[in-house]
Amino acid sequence: MAAATLMSREIAPEKPLEMTTGSSSRNVDMEIVYNGNTGNDMGISTVGFRSSKYNPAEWHETNYSKYYQSFVDRDGSEQIRHESNQTSKEAEATTNKRQAAVTKKLNERVHDINFWKLEIEREITDVIAETDLQLAQKKRLENALRATEIPLHIATDNLNCRQRRVGVDMVQDDVELALLKEVEIINNVQDLLKRTISQSEKQIVLNRDAKQNLEMDWSDKKEALEIDTRAAALRNHHTNKQFYPGAAKFEEIQSTPESWAQFSHDNIVRGEHERMASIQLRTMIDNILEDTSRDMREQCDTVDTALHKRVVEVEDAKTKMEENLGKICDEISSQEKNIEMLKKSIRDKEDPMKVAQTRLHNRTFRPNVELCRDPVQYELVGEVHEISQSIDALHAKLNSAENKLKDLQDNRMALEKEISNKKNSIFIDRNKCMTVRTRYPTTLRLQGYQ
Secondary structure, three states, X not given: OOOOOOOOOOOOOOOOHHHHXXXXXXXXXXXXXXXXXXXOOOOHHHOOHHHHOOOHHHHHXXXXXXXXXXXXXXXXXXXXXXXXXXXHHHHHHHHHHHHHHHHHHHHHHHHHHHHHHHHHHHHHHHHHXXXXXXXXXXXXXXXXXXXXXXXXXXXHXXXXXXXXXXXXXXXOOHHXXXXXXXXXXXXXXXXXXXXXXXXXHHHHHHXXXXXXXXXXXXXXXXXXXXXXXXXXXXXXXXXXXXXXXXXXXXXXXOOOHHHHHHHHHHHHHHHHHHHHHHHHHHHHHHHHHHHHHHHHHHHHHHHHHHHHHHHHXXXXXXXXXXXXXXXXXXXXXXXXXXXXXXXXHHHHOHHHHHHHHHHHHHHOOOXXXXXXXXXXXXXXXXXXXXXXXXXXHHHHHHHHHHHHHHHHHHHHHHHHXXXXXXXXXXXXXXXXXXXXXXXXXXHHHXXXXX
């Protein structure tokens, strides 16, 4: 007897009694043979009885087998239905559990993507802000570089103007040395500013490259976030789903979670590195602009001080020369009067000389013995010699006085020329150089703020 199934608890069909007890006159293992006289007129129904008819046991056996097979099939079917129901429930539970786990993983992935996306957004914002500040610093450098053209023009113009000094005033004084030093400082400042501008431009390019990489990563993150957000929100009752054969596979070029996070981390680190380098460069630019403007202003003050001191020295020299010129002019006047006096003295000696010589000439006509070397003769001869010596002495003094007068006049001309040179030098230093230097740029302009 078969056991009952789990579902219906139905009892398996029992075998008929004839199949269990049997008959003494019936051989179940052999074909039934009928020994009676059927005659020859029984017809076709008696033909082949033994070979084509089934016995009752076979009939019951066949029926039982049909019943039992029906039972077995129904039992198997019920078991399959039960197992199918269990399998369906298990499959549904497993599918729902796995779908919930995948949805959870998708939400976690969305959280991770959103985290890195926000980090990248923050870094992009910081890099953009830093790039804008770096551009402002570059603008300051360019303004400062343009501002150095005015001091260079002023210093060059001062040197050219001072080349028009004449005479001894064409001296390499402290002003010229300070101006040459100023030109050197300005040239060095211009070279430094040009190199710094080049550094700033390179840093801006690096900042923009880092920003571009971050923006591309952010764009990928945004697209992936939208895709995974839609995937996490997709449910079984939604209509925007369909079969995609072959979708369940791993791409050869897919990244790993570690390489994925490392890629964004490296982009952020590079952005931070370039941003820190840009901040350091901006700090260096501030120091450079402050130092260069201070050096230029200090040298400008040095030149202004030297110019003022030089103007005072030249004015003092001019004043002293004017005083000496006045004295020379007075002395020339006195010397001219002295020459006139000497000439008058020489002229005054002519009459006494004439008197003495006339006396001597007239006494030569004394007759005979009267032509005597008397004391008068000696006195007259001595008088003539004395007057001659006086005239010679006066002529010598007159010659010396005239030579000295010429020296005084030459000195006066030299003083007048030198005074004129000093006036020219004062005009150049005070009216030209010092006036032009009032247009020297301010510290704010030299630092690139204007």
